[in-house]
Amino acid sequence: MSRVYNFCSGPAALPEAVLKKAQAEMLDWHGAGVSVMEMSHRSTEFMSILASAKARLMRLLDISDDYEVLFVQGGASTLFAQIPANLTNGFDSACYLDTGAWSTKAIKEAKKYTKVNVVASSKEQNYTTVPAFADLELDESAAYLHVCPNETIGGLEFADLPETNLPIIADLSSTILSRKIDVSKYGMIYAGAQKNVGPAGVVICIIRKDLLARCSDSLPTVWNFANLAANDSMINTPPTFAIYLADLVFEWLEEQGGVEAIEAVNIAKAKVLYDFIDASDFYANPIDPAYRSRMNVPFTLADASLESLFLEESEAAGLRTLAGHRSVGGMRASIYNAMPMAGIEALIQFMREFENRHAQGK
Known part of the structure; x- marks a missing residue:
């Protein structure tokens, strides 16, 4: 059977050139005699893959040294809870912009950890538009402002960001690497891989280093962003094959x-x-x-x-x-x-x- 055109929202289509390269390297990665799926995550071979993935991503998005790049597990839905657990330490609340289904899910999880100030919502418009940023009820003493610039389910996207001194935390699962962004405008970006980056199983996190000081030692070790950064995303075994495929996608993007x-x-x-x-x-x-x-x-x-x-x-x-x-x-x-x-x-x-x-x- 020939390949079809796959319009799935995720896990989504991967570049055919990437799949063919992974197929060619499946049994023997670069003469190592083993598949990437079989090699130790502490091996020289995999460490070179991880380093390559980070370096390519930093080039593609022009990420400065003010940020850490993490590859974490659990899906973006886990980050809905992990973000407030890490970044509201020392703060009474966090601000959320509600523009659709994924914003709503993030708000629900954040409420388990902090007081949530929904600064605006387009629910009454059935999430067919975006609230005017000039009308947002922002609390500048909050921990951060969370936004979802592309609501995958509703098909709604916005490129501009609200004017605020708060760190902006953005779920870019559906838009990362699809358009130019200024990373310096964000406190943190996170994105599930299974749309524009690779297979399900890894989440890209780009977090400004100063925010890592908020992470409390009381958090589970594998949930703590500061611990993840200090251990190069390898507190435990990372999703090695997903990171390898992400690196191949980054390489393909550079070639485009x-x-x-x-x-x-x-x-x-x-x-x-x-x-x-x-x-x-x-x-x-x-x-x-x-x-x-x-x-x-x-x-x-x-x-x-x-x-x-x-x-x-x-x-x-x-x-x-x-x-x-x-x-x-x-x-x-x-x-x-x-x-x-x-x-x-x-x-x-x-x-x-x-x-x-x-x-x-x-």
Whole structure:
């Protein structure tokens, strides 16, 4: 069977060149005689992989020495709790901006550790837009401001950040390495790998070094950011194969011309798909055009009763995992870095043909 176009929101498609390189190195990594999955995480071989991954990521995002780069386990959902546990020590509260499902989950976990000040929410607008930053009710004495600049489920994304003296903590799981960002504007960035970086199992954390002083010794050892930094992410056995694949993805990104080059591709992909949806009476996107995600494109059909048929036929056409999240329904095309323009064109061709066959009056 030939490979399909995989529009899954995560675990998502990986670059084919990366998969082929991993396949070629599966049994014998660089003459070591073993797979990366088999080698000791303390070995010279794996230490070189870890060092390479960190160095490539720092180059790609232009990360200064003011930050530590960590590779941690547990998924971004674990970080929802781990962040307030580490960074609210000595503070009475933390600020959270609520822009969708993942913001809501982060808020729920943070409330177990500190008082949460929800500075604004677009819940009443069904998370189709972003609250005006000028109206945020920020408490400048709080520990930090948490934001989720891309809500994967809702397909909402924003690039600007609120003006504040608080450290900004950002869940960039869906956007990391897809667009240029100024890391210096953030106190901490965290991102689950399984969208733009690699397979599930590792979370990238980029944390400003001064924030590590907040981490309390009362925390579990493997949860303490300061301990993780001091031990180069290896308090215990890290997700070695996931880090290795992340390094291959970083290498692939460098070969594409870096983040600036891949961002140009992502802009073009998203524009083609949104333009098609907007020109159709059969398909619709519910998000405020100013905040449409480049990575996750939800859309609905004019006749919702056709959704099951759309998914059945698209799957048969080699267009995989187009169902929207179970909490919102509809359709969703996740078009991360590894999705080529050819995949977008194939999706649009299918959507056009489906509309021609099922639109009323045609």
